[in-house]
Amino acid sequence: MEVCSKQYMSSIFQAFAMCFFNNAALTMQLIQNQNQTTKVFGDWFAFMRQFTMEIELKRVILGLVCILKNIAPDQMPSMIRD
Numbered sequence: 001m002e003v004c005s006k007q008y009m010s011s012i013f014q015a016f017a018m019c020f021f022n023n024a025a026l027t028m029q030l031i032q033n034q035n036q037t038t039k040v041f042g043d044w045f046a047f048m049r050q051f052t053m054e055i056e057l058k059r060v061i062l063g064l065v066c067i068l069k070n071i072a073p074d075q076m077p078s079m080i081r082d
Contacts, residue, residue, distance in 0.1 A: 006050055013044050014056060017063025024070040037077045045079070 004012075019027040031037050051057050073081055 009043075009047055010051060010056055013047055013051075014059045016040065016044065017059045020063040020066045021059075024066045025075075028067070028071055028075065038079070041077055041079050 016027070028037075031040050048060075051060055067076070067080060
């Protein structure tokens with residue numbers, strides 16, 4: 001298994017956050033269609049403490065808020081809903 005750098009992983013999760021900001025429903029649908037929902041959110045939440053720069057935190061918070069605001073609770077993954 002290939003190990004990715006902290007900066008690379010931070011960039012990937014920030015990209016997910018910005019995708020959710022731009023179109024939360026479509027991004028969630030794409031992740032769910034690929035059966036990657038648990039993997040994406042599990043890894044993202046496990047990485048949370050690694051975000052240290054203010055801009056990283058702003059992007060991540062913005063993406064998560066857009067999920068909560070734009071996706072119906074019954075369509076959210078259980079790890080977010082609970």
